[in-house]
Amino acid sequence: MADGASDDGGIEILSKAGAIIDALAGTQALTVSALAEAVDEPTSSTYRLLQSLLAMGWVDAAPTRGTYRLGLACMQIGGVLEDSLDVRGVALPRMRELRSTAGVAALLCYRRGVRAVCVERLEGHDVRSVAMQVGDALPLHVGGAPRALLAYLAAGEQHAVVDELLAGGDGVGGDGVGGDGVGGAADPYPVPSAAELDAELRATRERGYARSDQDVTIGIAAFGSPVFNHRGELVAAVSISGLRERLVEREAEMSALVVSTAAAISADLGFDGGARG
Template identity: 30%
Template sequence: MNKTVVKALELLQLFTTYEQLTLQEIVQLTKLPKTSVFRMVQSLMTTGFLKKEGEAYELGLSLLQFGCLVTERLDVRKVALPIMKQLREETNEAVNLVVKDGDEAIYVEKVETSEPVRVYTRVGRRAPLYAGACPRVLLTFMSIEEQKKYLDRVELIPITSKTIVNREELKNLINEAKKKGYTVSHSELADYSSAVAVPIFNHEGKVVAGLSVVGPENRFQSSYIEQLVPKLKHKAGQISKALGFIGGKDVEL
C-alpha cells in the first residue's frame, strides 16, 4: 500500500466525525508530524477534497461530486437488476447495463443468457462511447453541447472491421437513432455479435445508463430487432420511472 495515500484517506475520515478542524487539531488527532499534515492538507485542498474557512478546514465539493456519482450508479444497478432479469426471461438474450465514465462506457451489470451460443461481456469492461449499441446510446442521448464536444475531440479507432470510424457516418447514425429511440450495432465491438440498446433517464430527464440485449449476429435480423425494441423500451421505462423520471409506463422518445 502507498502509505501517503492511506494517511491522506485517514485524514479525510476525520471529517466524518468533525465538521471543521484546524491544522493543529488534525495534528493532534492523527498524531502525525505537523509538516506532513500541512502537505497533505494542501494537496487535498488543491484537488478539491478539502477547503479552508478561516482557520479551519472542511470537506470540499469534490467529495460531493464523487458521492453523487457513486450513489447514482449504485441506484441504477439496484433498480435495474430485477428488471434486467425479467427482460432476460422474456427474450432469453443476455442483458447488459452500462454507465458513462469520462469518454467511455463501463459495463456495471449483466444478466447472462441460457443459450448455448452467446456473447461474453464482463462487468467492468470499458468501451468507447462511439462503438457498440449500448455505449453509443449514452452518446446519442447526452446533451447536444456535450455530444458535440465529444465528437470534436474523440479519435475514432477501429476495434473490429465494422467499427464506425467515419465521423459523418457516425453523426448520421446518432441522429437517426435519436429519432427512433434506440441504437443497433453489428460486430462493432466483437465480431459476429449484435446488440440493441435504449436509454435510461433520471429524475432530471438526463440519460444515466444504457440497457441492451446482446447476442450472436445471425440471430439479430431486422424482424427480430423489431420484436426486441418494444420490450427494451418498456423495461427501460420502468427503470427510469423508479429513478424519478416523469413519464408514462414506457419512456417516450
C-alpha cells in the same frame, strides 16, 4: 402513564408536521388557511406548527405575502435521497425480466468520459460472448448500450465527446485493446467520419434505440436504450446482446423490449417522461 401520553403527543405533532410538509410538497406555496384545510387542522394550531418548521428551516416564507413553501433544508435532504438512488439496484429486477423474456444477455452501462463501462451483465441462453463483461469498457461509438449513451447526451456534451472521439481521445482507436478482450490490432473500433457518426446518432434517436450489428464482435448484435433519472438526466443505458440471427431477424420485437425496459427503469428512478437533452 404520563410518559406514554407524552410520547403519543410527540408522535401526533410529528404526524401533523409531516402532513404540512406533504401538502407543501405538492404545490408552489400555500396560505395558512389553505394549509389548515389541507391537513384538516385548526388555523391556529397550523400556524404554531409552521412557526416551528420555519425555525428549523423545513418551511420558508414564500415571496407572496402570507404564503409558505418548502424550506431549503427540506429540499436539500430530498435531493440527497433522490441522488442516492442506486441505478443498478433499481435496474436489476427489470433486467432479469428482460433477460427472461428476450432469452439473450442483458447489460447495464454507465458513461465514463468517452467510454461506456459495463456495471451489470445477466447472461442469456445462447452462446456466451466474451464482449462487454462487467468492468469492461467500450468507446461510445460502438455497441448497443454505448451508442445509446452517446446518442442521448445533451447536445453540447455530445459534441464535445464526438470531437474527443474523432481526435482519438482516451486512447480510443489507438491502443489495440477493447471491451471484448481482443488486442494486438491497431484501431479495433475505428471512429467513423463526423458526418457518418452524426447520421447514425440521428437515426438512433429517431428509432428510439441504438443498433449494433457485429461492430464489436463478429456474429453478435445488440440493441440499447437510454435510462434517465428524476431530473431527466441521462444516467445509464440498458441493452440486450446475443447471436445476430436471434436479434436482427426479430428486431422490432427485441428492440421494443429494450425500449420498454429502459422506460420502466427510468420511471422507477422518478423520470416523468418529459423533455430530455
